Amino acid sequence: SNEAATAEVKDSLVVATTYDAKSLDPHATNDVASSNVMQQIYENLVTLDENNQVIPQLAEKFEKLDDKTYKFYLRKGVKFHNGEELKASDVKFTFERALAKGGSIKHIVGDIDPNGFEIVDDYTIIIRTKVPSTAFLPSLIHVGGGSILNEKAVKEAGDDYGMNPVGTGPFKFVSWAKGDKIVLKRNEDYYGEKPKFSELVIRAIPEATNRTIELESGGVDIAYSITPNDVSRVEENPDLKLLRKIDNSTTYLGFNCEKAPFDDERVRQAISYALDTESIVKSVFRGVGGVAIGPVAPNVNYYNANLGKPDYDVEKAKKLLAEAGYKDGFKTVLWTNDKKERIDMATIIQNQLKQIGIEVEIQVLEWSAYLEGLKQKQQDMFIVGWTCQTPDPDMALYGPFHSSMKGNNNFTFFGDEKVDELIEKGRLLEDSKERQEVYYEIQKLIREKSPWVFLNNGEQVVGVRKNVKGFTPSPFGYHKLYNVYFEDQQ
Amino acid sequence: MSTKTLEAKSQKQENVIKKRKSNFWEVIRRLRKSHMAMIGLFIVCLLILTAIFADVIAPYGYDDQELSNAFKSPSFKHLFGTDEFGRDIFSRIIYGSRISLEVGFIAVSISVVIGGFLGAIAGYYGGMVDNFIMRCMDVLLSIPQILLAISIAASLGPGLINLMIAVGISSIPQYARLVRASVLSIREQEFIEAARSVGSSDIRIIFKHILPNCLAPIIVQATLGVAFAILTAAGLSFIGLGIQPPTPEWGAMLSGGRGYIRDYAYMTLFPGLAIMITILALNFLGDGLRDALDPKLKN
Amino acid sequence: MLKYVSRRVLLLIPVLIGVAFIVFTLLYLTPGDPARMVLGEQAPQEAVDELREEMGLNDPFFVQFGRYVYKATIKHDLGRSYITKRPVTQELLNVFPTTLKLASLSMVIAVIIGIPFGIISAIKQYSVFDSVVMVFALIGISMPVFWLGLLLILFFAVKLGWLPSSGFYSFKHMILPALTLGAQSIAIITRMTRSSMLEVIRQDYIRTVRAKGQKERLVILRHALGNALIPVITIAGIQFGILLGGAVLTEVIFSVPGVGRLMVEAIKMRDYPIVQGGVLYIAIAFSVVNLLVDLLYAYVDPRIRAQYR
Amino acid sequence: MSNTDKLLDIKNLTIHYKTDNGIVHAVENLNLQLGKGETLGFVGETGAGKTTTALGIMQLVPNPPGEIVSGEIFFEGEDLLKKSQEEMRNILGDKIAMIFQDPMTSLNPVITVGKQIAEMIELHQNVTKNEAMKKAEIMLEKVGIRKERINDYPHQFSGGMKQRVVIAIALACNPSLIIADEPTTALDVTIQAQVLELMKALKKEYDTSMIMITHDLGVVAEICDKVAIMYAGNIVEYADKNSLYLNPKHPYTLGLFDSIPDLEEEQEELKVIKGLTPDPMNLPSGCTFHPRCPNASEKCFVHKPKMHEVTPGHFVACFLYEG
Amino acid sequence: MVNVGEKLIEVKGLKKYFKTKEGMLHAVDDVDFFINKGETLGLVGESGCGKSTTGRVLIRLLEATSGEVIFKGENILKFNNKKMRNFRKNAQIVFQDPYSCLNPRLTISEIIAEPLYVNKVYSNSVDMNKRIKELMEIVGLAERLVNAYPHELDGGRRQRVGIARALALNPEFIVQDEPVSALDVCIQAQILNLMKNLQREFGLTYLFIAHNLSVVKHVSDRIAVMYLGKIVELSDYKTMFVDPLHPYTQALLSAIPIPRVDVKRKRIILEGDVPSPINPPNGCRFYGRCRYRKDICKQQTPELREIEMGRYVACHFAKKLSY
């Protein structure tokens, strides 16, 4: 049957994802599943090249006029899917809307000055930020925060815009069977290189086993999030190919740094020493992803690879614990949400911490209850992840570690003057050696202070059928599909 | 009739009437006629013993990890193999019997006590009380049980106790209905009138005459209810509303192992079998009890 | 009859309000913040607080409940999903047919298999056939749905490659989920048919028919079956309700986009309007099925027909 | 009785129920004859085996647990026990019909009475559905029910009327033998009188033979020609009605008569048979009645008395009357 | 027999209606009668005519809709709880169904002890047990049965247990609600004898409900005939049987099958069935089935009149018609 599938000329690409999108309104949601679809429909002013450098997309050209002012020259003749031409007014409308309604992407667009838009002409617009920020330009590549919408389409659709997305991208929205699949078709008016196939189907198949089975049987052409169990199965299957990319997510074991005993650095360090992260990651992820060594993921700019793997040293851990006054350990609670890998890690952590006398009770919370608990500072230890959604390290550091973000994204309630200062400094600096040093320093400091025990970096593991070409996984977790083609299509 | 002892005694002590052991043995005697029921009873007893003596039986602790020893197929060392953490599945299943039986019995106790109470009141007093209680039960009944259990479990949060409560509450209407129906039918029997005619109080009538006679259907239903509770709990575990790790709950084990089903099918096979056999046994027993306790078959 | 039906439909209103109240209370007590779930974990707290206010989540319980009931009854508006912003009705109408199809197919399978097997078992009580059927029925009842589903996938989708393991597009896609979901119902209906049949064939009126010299086959089909089916109808009705609500696990395993999965996800995402709407829909479906069952009853049993006038 | 007159001749019929607790000897070595046109009253206590005997003749003993262990049942000279199921089906209803005890449960509640009567007719007579229905109407009128009610369901009838419908079914094909199993026990006295009257009239009209099972000696006196007294699976006395009523012989029969309060005479105390009916799983040795018999002798403990003709046509199974 | 003429219980205008879906069910509709101390009043009638309801209202197991029940000069329907408790000791009931009248979960001794226990008759268990054994002896139950469960006993023994329970508190008055109708003739005779003996021994007063007229005649001093919630005739048992006045009584008596071949009687066969007691129309309840009905019967409800000394009939034409 596999041969039969490849024999006929394929004009439709079927992709299996883990979850259905929530909304196709970029300002309404900020989840990977939705971004995955929106990525194919919308475009941004700028985008990234292979080296994580910001390059033009809808903006032909951009200039930084001063610390806080950027000027964008729009590409002319770009048509939205509804036939409207892209104008500077759309850009202004888009960002104003994002600022007003986009609660879910506020952390991305928050720096933009709502009164700072200036339409020079139909194809030129000036955007200002409230504070100087080097992270601004990279943040524009974000799907939710940077996609350009059409004013007319948004206004016409009203509340229903999320189901009627209109972008400038290579694919147009066709239909959506909730919980099942979304169908897109090629945008025949696309200004750039058009996709090779005319239909893109994005199916939600939550069960990992089923995704692989579908891939094997040819039911889908690309399957995301192949689980560690299936890695070798896909690799060994001559009909399939496995593509991998370490992504920008970091899973960590966090401590409530304002609650005893975790307010004591030594306790945190002790736990860090007591955990054999490598073996945890190995047994939970079985070769998928990497052992996280610091707060910045490998594919994010200024990743400090010199930090080296954390030490596993039970004796040292015991010593530190004794120094902190917990010679006989203590009892504590470890929270996690109901993700299997996290539960697995928690299970092993629980076991490993026994060695230094820490008795851990695992509590699995539902995501929503979990987040609420974290905000309310009820946690002792917890396992959660953080994804840097732009290539700039500011995004990786400001939210989770700056003291002003306590209880917001800083679930550890970690606050350190030095760290704060460096983070603030880093976001002002232009890309340079100096900036690199600042970020290297921050990463080192955070390793030392240990508000987190770094567990793993996620990896995008994508299975594709052998005849699928041109697919490159993205570290952001959502992948561009318009460059993909089937072998016989060339 | 075990009257021999009595005759001997009554010669010495004229007016002492010793109450004969209730018809417990009678029921057992009738149960013995059904092979299925005996198998069921045997397995259930075995399970209870397993649960009690889990520490003795299990060769390893339920959370003894040996990461280097993960995914070992069944062998003499690990009868049912090991899981992704190198834990002994056999031991986990042994310990799991505790959880399952606990969940089953406690959940059913909750629903029997509350449902039974509501049903008894509704049935005995009738009228407005009956109407009110039963309409409330109707409301609960019109939400499918699984969905109700899920909602309750979600609002209580995961955990063993909450799971029991969720499953327990969601079965209340069944027991209320059952008890009400039996109370209604027993209320009509002449011996209730007889009790009233000699001046017995309402309380005495309910507790001495009505409830003991409702016991048979309740026991049957409860036996099957335990099975249902275990299944539901496993189902809830499966969708992540179950029990905290590393608690070796069978449903959670099954759910956790499903990702490995293609390579290490034994990881789901044994918990699956454990659940199935338990439920099967309880069903055998329930069916047997239904027959053994059926008054129609008396004599 | 019409009067009876309309009375039943009217009676549905308080039940539905009761259902809404229970669900509302449960959700109210559920920890977690819908606004947070809408915006995602990285969104800043101010945005979340703003949204909470906007969604009316800071109002007192009874204000919220009253508003809901008012909108639902007077304006026939069940609200919009917090997450997708789509109208709840539309979201549910998207998935309801799938679940309905799945449950109906399971029911059909259960009836087609369960009733004949039950009948034959009863007629041949104590035979080998009977024992085998009963053991299978018990296994069917005892097997955790999700395990069965996994085994079926493993066997039919992986080993044999005959049937797809996920999706719900064609009849082929529906077979495994329907079998999985229906397994318990098959077993229950088989058992019920058997015991009800056993009861009926001992009745005097069956003896009367036999004494007429009627052929055994017709004794069963014409006389015993009609009577034996009466309790089976009840059970089938209840089962159908259970199938509607209990499709959750099956839907999860087979990635079927149905109400069950929608509900579970909505519960996890704290998408209250969807949960409420979904439960109400199911409760309505449940009650309608019950009503149909009662009408079916009246159809097969003239004694009950007489009561409905 | 000459052989040719015999409609029914049961020889050494033994029927057991094999239950979990043991074997119930419901009918044990039973012998019975019935002449053409005769009505036989079949009397005995609860559990004596009356119904089982009747079902045995019809070959409708529920199996399992019931089983016809041995014996022969000659009907019109042919052994019913040797007949195939198919042949038996042709006899049932057509030649032998049965009326069951409880009219409330003897009719299928979900089928109209008309259809239930017509079914009988369709089965045994070569008629169309319509003709059968017509005939059913006639039968209904015969038993005193307006024919308009032909499309009514059983629950719309009272007990007495239901029993009439059952009678109509039994008579529909003009059988040569009707077995009526306590047809009036469940009915009220005045209704019972109606039904008995009807049966008498119809029997005369159709000239059928009948076995009337009852435990009411009054009913027997009313409509029977012959009487058989059954005790613990066996017939202990068999005679012409007059002979038996005026001159009962068997101690059990005597006891039975004495137990009944007499409407005509004053009795301060009723005479009673002591003891209880024996456990059919564990029948006494010898004469099954001996534990309760006032005249029991040594012999009765050991030997089973045979049927003995004391006066012409009057048979008794008791040693008192032997030799 | 004893103290003739001293009224123990007098019932005046007693009514009991049940609310049902179809309407008001007149189970007992305005009945008057009395029972003398030490006598047995038989109450007969077809099933559903309100016999049991009368019996139950009489001892307040059911609350009457209206009317009076005078027991030893006091209206028991007005009794408060305390007085009721005292009355309970004086008036007992024996039930029809020997199966459902005993709690299957209690042993025989527990069942008999129930009245003694709840009324706190004995303070120590030795006395109580003595009394239990005494009662068992009185009703003829072997002592070995103290610990038996009801299902281990046969119907007759069960009925004895019921009687023992009723006797436990030494009542003066016992309602016997068809105590023998579920029993076989032999057992029935035993129980009837027992009842009579007990009455003689303890000077009991009975309301004896039955539908079997021969039984009623055997035990009663006077007999009341009920039809559809009303008493239609009440008189001395002999008079009743020799010269029944009400057309219904006449039909009822003639309908009894008597186990004799030497007595021939003329049967009166009633048409139709017992009509429904729900919202009965005015006029004579028997109107529809009566052979002598006249217009007046339809319009006017006949009162129960004393035609002769101790002879009450509710018929417009009693003694006026020559039947």
Ligand SMILES: Nc1ncnc2c1ncn2[C@@H]1O[C@H](COP(=O)(O)OP(=O)(O)OP(=O)(O)O)[C@@H](O)[C@H]1O
């Ligand atoms: N299906 C059965 N299984 C086991 N025992 C049975 C069955 N049917 C009848 N018996 C037993 O067989 C014996 C004879 O029963 P049968 O019904 O023939 O008695 P009967 O004379 O008709 O009594 P009744 O007057 O109560 O109708 C009884 O002891 C009864 O318990």
Ligand SMILES: Nc1ncnc2c1ncn2[C@@H]1O[C@H](COP(=O)(O)OP(=O)(O)OP(=O)(O)O)[C@@H](O)[C@H]1O
């Ligand atoms: N609790 C009740 N609710 C409604 N109707 C009742 C109730 N009890 C008795 N009845 C009705 O009252 C009427 C008289 O009933 P009752 O039991 O007194 O009759 P009965 O003469 O004792 O009949 P039977 O001979 O069948 O025992 C019947 O029509 C019966 O259906």
Ligand SMILES: [Mg+2]
């Ligand atoms: Mg019988």
Ligand SMILES: [Mg+2]
């Ligand atoms: Mg009665």
